[in-house]
Amino acid sequence: xxxxxxxxxxxxxxxxxxxxxxxxxGGTPTCSTASLQAPSLTGPPMWSVVNSLSPSLNWTYPDxxxxxxGYAIDLxxxxxxxxxxGGGTGNPSTSWSPGSPLQPxxxxxxxxQAINGTTLGPYAGRSYFxxxxxxxxxxxxxxxxxxxxxxxxxSELNPTLIWHYPDPxxxxxxxxxxxxxxxxADTSLSGGTGNPSTxxxxxxxxxxxxxxxxxxAPINEITLGPAxxxxxxxxxxxxxxxxxxxxxxxxxxxxxxxxxxxxxxxxxxxxAGFxxxxxxxxxxxFGPDPSFPWLEIAMNGQPYLLDxxxxxxxxxxxMITPSxxxxxxxxxxxxxxxxxxxxxxxxxxxxxxxxxxxCSSFTDTKSCDAQPACEWKRDPTHAWCGxx
Numbered sequence: 001x002x003x004x005x006x007x008x009x010x011x012x013x014x015x016x017x018x019x020x021x022x023x024x025x026g027g028t029p030t031c032s033t034a035s036l037q038a039p040s041l042t043g044p045p046m047w048s049v050v051n052s053l054s055p056s057l058n059w060t061y062p063d064x065x066x067x068x069x070g071y072a073i074d075l076x077x078x079x080x081x082x083x084x085x086g087g088g089t090g091n092p093s094t095s096w097s098p099g100s101p102l103q104p105x106x107x108x109x110x111x112x113q114a115i116n117g118t119t120l121g122p123y124a125g126r127s128y129f130x131x132x133x134x135x136x137x138x139x140x141x142x143x144x145x146x147x148x149x150x151x152x153x154x155s156e157l158n159p160t161l162i163w164h165y166p167d168p169x170x171x172x173x174x175x176x177x178x179x180x181x182x183x184x185a186d187t188s189l190s191g192g193t194g195n196p197s198t199x200x201x202x203x204x205x206x207x208x209x210x211x212x213x214x215x216x217a218p219i220n221e222i223t224l225g226p227a228x229x230x231x232x233x234x235x236x237x238x239x240x241x242x243x244x245x246x247x248x249x250x251x252x253x254x255x256x257x258x259x260x261x262x263x264x265x266x267x268x269x270x271x272a273g274f275x276x277x278x279x280x281x282x283x284x285x286f287g288p289d290p291s292f293p294w295l296e297i298a299m300n301g302q303p304y305l306l307d308x309x310x311x312x313x314x315x316x317x318x319m320i321t322p323s324x325x326x327x328x329x330x331x332x333x334x335x336x337x338x339x340x341x342x343x344x345x346x347x348x349x350x351x352x353x354x355x356x357x358x359c360s361s362f363t364d365t366k367s368c369d370a371q372p373a374c375e376w377k378r379d380p381t382h383a384w385c386g387x388x
Contacts, residue, residue, distance in 0.1 A: 028092075031066035036114045036121025038062075039071065039094070044129040047195040049170060051132045053101040059094050059112050067092035068114035068121065078107030078128075079146070079162045079198045088115070102131050104168040107197055130196045135169040140218045140225025142166075143174070143198070144277060144303040148233040149322060155237055157205035163198050163216050163228060164275065164303055164336070170196035171218035171225065178202060178214045182230070192219070209241035210234065229302070274306035274342060276318050278333035284326035288315030296320045298328050306335060308345035317345055 031037075039059040044050050057073060073096050075085040085108075089096055102108065109128050114121035135141075143163040148154050161176060173196060178189040189212075193200050206212065211234050217227040234241070278298045285292040288310040298304060304318035307325050314330045316339065330339070377386045 029066045031063060031068050031114070031116070033116040033119050035063075035066075036068055036116060036119070038122040038124035039112045039114060040124065041110070041112060041127045044127075046127050047129070047197075049130045049132050049134065049196065053104060053131055054097050055102070055129070055131075057096050057110055057112075061092075061094065061114065069116045070114075071096070072113045072115050072120060074109075074111045074113075074126070076109045077103070078109065079164070081109050086110075104131050104133065105135075105165065105170050106131050107199075128197070130170050133169050135167060135171045135218065135220065137220040137223050137225075139167070140171055140220065140223075142226035142301075143216045143218065143228045144301060145214070145216065145228050145231045146275065146303055148231070150231040150233075152233045152322070153236050154233050155239070157208060157235060157237060158201055159206070159233070159235075160199055160201050161214055161216075164277075165196075165198060165218065166277070172196065172220045173218075174198070174200070175217050175219050175224060176200045176214065177216075177227075178212060180210060180212055182213050182232075184213070184215075206235050208235050208237050274339075275303040275336045276306050276316055276328070276333055277301060277303045277336075278328065280332060282328050282332035284318065284320060284328050286326065288317075288327045292327070296326055298326075298332070303336075306339070306342060309339055309342045311344055313339055316342070 039061055041057075041059050043058040044055055057075075059071075061067065070091055071089045071094070073086045073088060075087075075098060077083050077085065085098055085100075085102075087096065087099060107128060107130050109126045111123055111126045113123050143165050146162045146164055148159060148161070161178070163174075165171070174193045176191055176193070177184045177187065178191075179186050184190070189202055189206075191200065191203060211232055213230055213232050215228050215230045218225040276298075278300050281300050282298045284296045284298045298318060298320070304320065307317040307319050309316050309330075310327075315327050316330060316335065317325050317327050319325045374385050
């Protein structure tokens, strides 16, 4: 009689535990929230290139005696890793795939946390992978440098150099030239990524109050592709360094013409990491309309951070320097993402074009005719841009 009572009591306890969630139907108990541990990421392997745009992310839980209720997955796009493509399993499954296909030729970071209810367990850190395809060696292209911006002052001695590869594929790696010499005769600070990552940092801290030059070239095996342009930056940790005189050629740019740009009123959030790469040398104007005088020339192939758009999404405001923006037409280049996600900047009031005397600086029909006060003129011996 006693043993029968014990059997009934044991059965009741098992039923109670199952109903309370401590013993799931599969037989493995649920981990207590206080004991949640960091999962171990198993695939894709670190720095690997995957051929699928819907890869399966896999991990293991270190405690074989229990399962968390589910897992939360972080997934972000390089090189800035500011977006959020992650999700959750909703169950103890240790495998997950993104809901939408990823982009080809990109770097992704991911990580996993166990979760009970709304409580997250420890985070073990990120793993990184790349989406293919691999670039053909004969078709390697020049990267576009992103940051530090050209001429920037950086307040750290271990800066991260970031660039963009223009094609939807990944090279095997990159060579980074970094030097205090514009000609890069001294290569002691240079190095390589060893993988398709478009981020790199020097092996040792740099010197303070110093101008550095850098450029990047893709590499397959031992074959280097075309190099990027050259950017410079200055280290100034405490903001007290004297203004340096950089070596190398003095940059020559257009003379700004027109009034001080009107400051637009931002509406909506500003996304991070958006860039615009002109496919022609384009006039960057004081406002979103050809009637505005130009401020700078946005150079072909040079990436510029996108600050916003007009309501019609046919003009974009780009940052020529971190504190100086101007407007380019949407058709002048390629944005790095969906510009409908850019913040809308209230349109600058239309202005009456200021009379100009700079028509002669335009040397082709297209750029001349784009100026309201200019027209392309011809005579039997030559052609030129002159005032209307």
